[in-house]
Amino acid sequence: MLAFIVRRLLWMALVLFAISVLVFLIFFATPGVDPARQMAGRNPSAETIKSIKHEFGLDRSLPVRYGLMMKHMFITRDLISYGSHTRVIPEITSAAPVTLSLVFGAAIIWIVFSILFGVAAAVLRGTVFDPLLMILALIGISIPVFWLGEVVNLITQSRLHDSFLFSWVPPLGYTPLTQDPFMWFKQLIFPWLTLSVLYIGFYARVLRANLIETESEDYIRTARAKGLSERRVLFRHTLRTSMITFVSLFGLDFAVLVGGGALLTEVVFGLPGVGLLTFNSLTALDLPVIMTTVIYAAFFITLASALVDLVYAWLDPRVRLA
Amino acid sequence: MRSRSLFSLLVVACLAALVLTACGGSSKKKSSATSSGNAGGTLMTVAKGAPSGSPDPQINYTLQEWQLLVITHDGLVGFKRASGTEGTKLVPDLATSVPKPTDGGKTYTFTLRKGIKFSDGKELKASDVKYTFERLFKIGSSPNAGTWYNVIVGGDACVKSPKTCNLNQGVVVDDAKGTVTFHLTKGDPEFLDKLAVPFAFILPTGTPNKEVQIPPPGTGPYKFVEYNPNKEIKLVRNTNFKEWSKDAQPNGNPDVIIQKFGLSAEAEVTQVENGQADWMFDNPPSDRLSEISTKHADQVHVNPLTAVWYFAFNVRIPPFNNLKARQGVNFATDRNALVKIYGGPNLAVPTCQILPPNFPGYKPYCPYTKNPGSGKWTAPDMAKAKQLIAASGTKGASVKVNTDTVETDKALGLYFVGLLNQLGYKATLQALSPDIQYPYCQNSKNQVQFCWSSWYQDYPAASDFLNILLGCGSFIPNSNASPNIAEFCNKPIQAQMDQALQQGITDPTGANTKWQAVDKAVTDQAPWVSLFNPKYIDFLSTRVKGYQFSPQWYFLLAQASVK
Structure with a gap:
């Protein structure tokens, strides 16, 4: 088991290294990219550009530049953004709570509702409610989050903002939980709902399929034969087993979102989280921020995938030996 | 200030007519207002992002x-x-x-x-x-x-x-x-x-x-008490300030000025409409122009800018190293169509020359129009254009039209792709990321033939356009910092510029007459197709009073009152 853990962690470090090198090379291979020129304003002298190049280490060879960037990111932790000329690490650490607030809230909503919908659809199989619920789920999966977010904003912030229904909706943005918990909740409720719609649909469908599959297992038949009530069979046996796929999917999706995958939701709702930071850095070709957000996201994703693998290995010895 | 992004979201023309009847009217009414209203309160402003670059005032x-x-x-x-x-x-x-x-x-x-x-x-x-x-x-x-x-x-x-x-x-x-x-x-x-x-x-x-x-x-x-590029900038009163000159630095009205970041231009409009924000830094997106101009006409102000949008020919490589070819394209350009792409006739005014109106050295001049003489552009002259291009012998040449990927700029580029093809060239579009396009065009190594750009004044001086953008000294071969994109260098005209610069030290008025002649001479050489001079839209909440627009600093934030 220990060897497996060490192997998995080494693999994770290798993936992070490969991703960072790839991002770095793609950036500098882009035709016309010249960060020093970008930083120097519209009519700089050659000396000014040279001075900026020197200051940011852009006059060094590519491997040295990469090494310097990693040093500033991980060792001295004073990597400077090409765009805002501010330190990148504090930017990420101040953006992370916003993303975590968004993702945690949405995750709670999507877990509750997807279980409800999934179980209801499985239980009501054969009735009109099953296809109806699944169609609703399919619609949820199909609606792009940026479109749904804009429509929600159009209704709550613009068209019906002055009506009794939505006059309580605060302006778009983010207020820290520690500063004003009620405002934090009010500003996040629509982003939570919007982000969770896709996942409710997806998870409900997965859960329904697993529930139906488990239904035909021998041990369920045995449970029923023992004379257990339908409710007990469903919640103690069928649902518990069916949740394995659900939980492993959740681990990865959650990590992707914490890593900045909620980018579109953050952009649409003006939430200054890691996603918005990533979006802004990409549009401004701000390599230090792109690099940091990519490594931050990759870290969460590889960590979650490693954890999932470890859990599998713990559950199934065949994986450990593979 | 090369603030092209300010205008980047103004697209498509269909809404413009609506908008602008209302906006234009309000501008005249409001722009001349002087500072009034009470001190106090918080002026809440919003912007898509923080000012790009270092917060340092010297950078x-x-x-x-x-x-x-x-x-x-x-x-x-x-x-x-x-x-x-x-x-x-x-x-x-x-x-x-x-x-x-x-x-x-x-x-x-x-x-x-x-x-x-x-x-x-x-x-x-x-x-x-x-x-x-x-x-x-x-x-x-x-x-x-x-x-x-x-x-x-x-x-x-x-x-x-x-x-x-x-x-x-x-x-x-x-x-x-x-x-x-x-x-x-x-x-x-x-x-x-x-x-x-x-x-x-x-x-x-x-x-x-x-x-x-x-x-x-x-x-x-x-x-400044807060400068967080991902959240907001906050300004409060300097208690050590005592007004010494109303002209240079008048005392401000609001107690606090905040600029919040991270919203889309769409969301900014909504916040101003709801009174959650008092002013949006970015221009309203085109799909909201009709709404704000009909529902909130009194809150909209449109002001002309001392700026020019243009396409620069590369005068050193074929086919536009030929004067007749450059002039031909200038004659063929329908500047009204380009104004429509930008947002309509009240958001921009067609131009043929380098200097913008209301600028030192400006005198209306437009040789590239049907019935020239009035100094104003009226309509394209296709017959003359075709004749000049045929005489140039450049027909059939391949031309890459370079713009950035911002919707409006790309649409302008596509217009020229169509026009150049109509004139007998083989034109294609090359659209680059906005952060790359400007330095890319400047570098002569990239051999860009026809490049979109724009220029906004740093300060009111003719040389800020003519010498910086078209002076021999502003062309630096193989450099990303070479603002003379056209690579234009005409020795007699440069001599005129140098004389005007020299005269300006002691006799600015006389120098401006010289700059007028330079503007005309450069325009005749057609290093650019000048498109139009843009205008700026300010959209304010109902509680803002005392709106003033400075040609140098635009909306004077401190002179507005929110009480």
């Missing part, structure tokens, strides 16, 4: 930050805080008067006003001025240190070795008398203008000689 080169810096800091001289052409006048700010240069334009002597304090309580001294200018070089990344301020004696040495910069010879100060004398290596007719922009705003001695993360103390009526 940042954006209108967005300059609009704030002009109310937190002062120069020795400043542009009058007023709307219309009044707003282009230089007035004494920290100095008691605007000096006349002596020694053939090489010496300027200022006397500082007494009793002015920085927001940290320190009194302003003459030595702060020297410190400020040495710092400008010492930080090493001030964009114009090597192009504007190296004219100060010792400046060139400072550009070469910033760390050891010493301006003992160039900026001579006397703290006891409160005098500051600048010695220049040669006469510079725009030196005073350059002292009136934020790079030259005076900072207290002891400000770190490296980039700062929040603008340091200044002498204006406000001070």
